[in-house]
Amino acid sequence: MTLDLTSVLVMTTLVVNVSGILFIAETLLRRDEGAGKVWALAFLSGMLTSLAYSVWAQTPTAWWAVAVGNAAFVSSAGCMWLGCRRFNGRRMLWPSVVVAGAVVAAGVAVVAAGPTGGDWAGALWMFLALVGFAGIGAAECLRGELRASRTAWVLALVLGLQSLFYISRTTAFITSGPDSALFQGPFGTVATSMLTVTLTIVAVVVTSVLRATRAPMRGVLVPPGRSDAADGIIDTETFADEMASLCERATWRSELVGVIAVRVEDLEQISTAFGSEVARTVADTWRMGVRHHAPSNALVADDGATGLLVGVVVDSPSHARRVAAAVYRGLFEDLGRVGGGVIPVVGVGVGLSDAAGYETTSLIRLARDAAARAATSVETSVLIGHDE
Structure with missing residues (x-):
């Protein structure tokens, strides 16, 4: 032909x-x-x-x-x-x-x-x-x-x-x-x-x-207008500015700065299988759970439709792991009480300045990578990122 x-x-x-x-x-x-x-x-x-x-x-x-x-x-x-x-x-x-x-x-x-x-x-x-x-x-x-x-x-x-x-x-x-x-x-x-x-x-x-996997349908999972900091969760741009200022101050005293990324992987699948109301309840619980269980002085921001970022100053890598683990445990318990027992896959990753330096972009990247690996890991749901 x-x-x-x-x-x-x-x-x-x-x-x-x-x-x-x-x-x-x-x-x-x-x-x-x-x-x-x-x-x-x-x-x-x-x-x-x-x-x-x-x-x-x-x-x-x-x-x-x-x-x-x-x-x-x-x-x-x-x-x-x-x-x-x-x-x-x-x-x-x-x-x-x-x-x-x-x-x-x-x-x-x-x-x-x-x-x-x-x-x-x-x-x-x-x-x-x-x-x-x-x-x-x-x-x-x-x-x-x-x-x-x-x-x-x-x-x-x-x-x-x-x-x-x-x-x-x-x-x-x-x-x-x-x-x-x-x-x-x-x-x-x-x-x-x-x-x-x-x-x-x-x-x-x-x-x-x-x-x-990163951008659910409009109006299904995360209600619009949720990034106005009324719920203690700021937008990504504000988070980047605040973290840049925090990192600059931390360098003066060589303090350890960390970004904790918390991701959920199944919100859209939950919406498809159980309905948008269940998915919205799970999403609301996840958002407020991270804010509630993160340290009171931590910065919490949106990271796309299925992610949140937490900025903290910690004493050591083990301290950062404890903070991240506390967020994960508290979040898991909160999710277990809502949505009819429907619990999404949650991954928590930590990026620290001793590995990524005091640049906000690098800290976020390291935390995101670790969270993605944690979400698919069968051994642990909290991972510390190591720069390549």
Whole structure:
């Protein structure tokens, strides 16, 4: 069976756009702490890529569509990596600058070639960017909080396959040229489009599942307006500012600062199985339980829809473990008295300044990683994080 280029591009555009629209629509229905929003931008970029290449296929003189398509393609791969970093709670500033620079470079490479650049103008720069972003995106799926999720391993496989494909495609492009039988056969536009369709379908399913573990449906689990500190729980931005000030003061006396992350893993499943009222009762008990059992002078803040952060100053690592254990035990007892005995999986992780330093972002990342591992551990539900 022979597939013509126009039909393949139309099919690719349809699949990519439908998948992107579904993911973006679901993003608007959920409380999302950030990773899902970045992934939505990746799918939006993928939609723009397919549309731009369709314009190029229908109107070969529209060379500008190649510039738009190449830049959007690099943006899609880069945003997938950034979404994984955001999910793991890692720094976003310099990676965002790198992605933005690569996107601009991919577009400028085509513009520099001009109308006479041909179909493959700037392709090499785009290929190299796709190899890099897909590769480091796959690596990011195998570290931090994502590493604890087997679903993320599928995303790592998808991104890894994409990186390997573009390594092979780049090699064929350099050694044989874009008009060679080697390139046009297994690495041509038709083969690439078929791979794109397959990987897009898998990626949208996997990222939707990952996002669902962090961003429950609006109005189901955590009622809106709960981050106004009226219940003693502040928002993430305020927590970061307060912790930065606390860490600065603690450095003067070399005091030990800790962040305790408390995560629940089954709220959405409880909502599905037992109803939203039971899930809301469990969520309220979890939130107030953490605030009640944490030290009275501790900072407590939201960390997405299924997480809370507790900032404390402690005497030693063992003291931090005792504080975290007290929160866990008290929370477990509170949850046992509500919701008809429905108790979610709870993971408690601790990040300490002796391992992560006095930087708030590092403390939070260490605590989140430990909490994710604790939630899946059969030995203990409280873990102290150790920096890599």
